[in-house]
Amino acid sequence: MVTGLSDREISADIIESCRQGDRDAFRALYEAYKDKVYSIALYFFHGDESAASDMTQQVFLKLIHGIALYRGEAGFATWLYRLVVNACMDGARRAKPRALTAGAAAVDTLAEPGSQELDFAREQTARSVRAALSALPVKFRLPILLRYFEELSYGEMAAAMNCSMGTVASRLNRGHKMLAQKLESLR
Amino acid sequence: MKDERIPDQLRELPLAKAPDSIWTSIEASLEASRNTQAAPARAWRPVWAWGIAAVAVIAMGVGSWIFTRYSTRTPKAAWEVVRMDGKLTEPGKIEVGEWLQTDASSRARITLSDIEARSIGTIDVAPNTRVRMVASRPGEQRLRLARGEISASVSAPPRLFFVDTPASTAVDLGCAYTMKAATDCSA
Numbered sequence: 001m002v003t004g005l006s007d008r009e010i011s012a013d014i015i016e017s018c019r020q021g022d023r024d025a026f027r028a029l030y031e032a033y034k035d036k037v038y039s040i041a042l043y044f045f046h047g048d049e050s051a052a053s054d055m056t057q058q059v060f061l062k063l064i065h066g067i068a069l070y071r072g073e074a075g076f077a078t079w080l081y082r083l084v085v086n087a088c089m090d091g092a093r094r095a096k097p098r099a100l101t102a103g104a105a106a107v108d109t110l111a112e113p114g115s116q117e118l119d120f121a122r123e124q125t126a127r128s129v130r131a132a133l134s135a136l137p138v139k140f141r142l143p144i145l146l147r148y149f150e151e152l153s154y155g156e157m158a159a160a161m162n163c164s165m166g167t168v169a170s171r172l173n174r175g176h177k178m179l180a181q182k183l184e185s186l187r
Numbered sequence: 188m189k190d191e192r193i194p195d196q197l198r199e200l201p202l203a204k205a206p207d208s209i210w211t212s213i214e215a216s217l218e219a220s221r222n223t224q225a226a227p228a229r230a231w232r233p234v235w236a237w238g239i240a241a242v243a244v245i246a247m248g249v250g251s252w253i254f255t256r257y258s259t260r261t262p263k264a265a266w267e268v269v270r271m272d273g274k275l276t277e278p279g280k281i282e283v284g285e286w287l288q289t290d291a292s293s294r295a296r297i298t299l300s301d302i303e304a305r306s307i308g309t310i311d312v313a314p315n316t317r318v319r320m321v322a323s324r325p326g327e328q329r330l331r332l333a334r335g336e337i338s339a340s341v342s343a344p345p346r347l348f349f350v351d352t353p354a355s356t357a358v359d360l361g362c363a364y365t366m367k368a369a370t371d372c373s374a
Contacts, residue, residue: 023217030210038205049206049353050286050317050333056205057212064217129200148197179197 015076018067026064033077034060037084040145044088046134055087062087074159081150081160085142092138132182140175143168208321208331208351215283215322266320267298281320288317289335299328299341299348307348308341321351332368339364 017025037059041052062083070079133141146152146160154165161168265280268287281287281297289295289312297310297318307328312318316335322328328343331351340363341348348359352368 027210030213034205034209035202038209039203042203043200050319052203053206053209053212053331057209057216060209060213061216064213126200129197133197144197148200149202 012072015067015070015072018064026060029063030060033080036149037080039149040084041088041091043130043133043145044138044141045091047130051091055084055091059083059087075156077150077152078156078159081146081152081156082162085146085160085162088142089138128183129179132179135182136175136178140171140178143171144175144179147172206331206351206353207356208329211329211351212284212321215324218324219283266300266323269296269298283320283323286317286319286333287312289314291315299343301325301328301343301347307343308339310340311338313337332366334368336365336367339366 014025014028018029034056038052038056041055041059042049045051045055059080063080066083070076074082133144136144142161143157146157152160154168157168158165265282268279268281287295287297291314294314295312297312298306299308299310300306301323310318310330313336316337317333318335318337319331319333320329321331326347327349328347329349329351330337333353337350339348339350339359341359341361343359343361345360346358350357350359350366352366354368357364357366
């Protein structure tokens with residue numbers, strides 16, 4: 001089984017193997033991107049692990065079922081993050097998860113493996129950033145997550161979000177300013 | 188194009204680790220759809236092909252309905268859910284991929300059954316608990332405890348029933364036990 005590939009190491013061979021239905025190739029793709037996709041979902045959905053897991057599963061199932069349609073015109077990562085953006089937007093439209101009972105409290109913290117060993121100050125900072133990120137409107141939150149976790153270029157972000165590079169730049173600019181304003185007290 | 192400065196605190200956010208249960212769920216979904224999955228999609232088909240496809244889909248839908256309505260030879264993987272306290276808006280069954288969530292005044296009991304509908308134990312779900320049926324297949328019955336508390340009494344052979352929590356995975360060896368999961372990764 002091939003695991004632990006970085007973004008840049010996803011080769012045409014692996015994608016072609018995925019097209020042929022090779023389960024190990026799918027696993028390699030999953031291993032390469034799972035944490036980034038999950039992190040975006042986790043921060044997008046205000047730290048709701050369940051929603052993040054659902055979205056991550058949904059994205060990779062769509063990837064598996066739709067990879068035959070991927071023809072390499074855009075970068076693979078761009079195509080993948082377009083799926084992520086669409087799933088995030090769909091999730092935002094569905095206000096509540098399907099549940100058998102109502103009245104669930106929102107989850108407002110994130111799971112961090114090994115968080116007990118982190119120092120208190122860093123944890124407090126991280127909590128503040130999460131809260132500030134969660135408070136951003138969706139259209140500003142998504143580009144910041146794509147920029148921060150994926151380091152996508154403006155062009156890649158524009159393709160993933162189906163908008164112009166100017167719009168991406170404008171939303172990033174405003175999002176950063178809003179975040180900076182909220183976090184100013186921490187500096 | 189000039190990039191805006193990302194607030195310093197944003198750079199300190201950790202990348203979250205995707206839970207192992209996501210891939211398990213993906214595999215379960217793939218397994219479930221393997222027999223009904225169509226051939227790899229092509230980028231373009233003529234209009235008449237879509238017409239034939241639509242007729243075929245309708246025929247398959249009718250056939251599937253008739254099959255599921257009258258056939259009892261292939262039971263669908265599901266666990267029975269009954270109310271203990273409070274109210275459940277949709278009591279009955281929980282299937283692979285679905286969540287069961289209790290509010291502060293509700294408790295529920297899940298009757299575990301294997302793929303051939305044989306009872307293998309019960310799980311009492313405490314108030315304010317969120318669980319998900321991750322997998323039900325030969326050799327693996329898997330539940331995800333996202334938060335809250337469950338009490339399990341399992342008569343299945345050892346290493347058949349698993350409970351994923353944000354912090355770890357519990358492997359049942361044939362006993363009765365109680366598990367708690369908090370959103371801060373303690374379990």
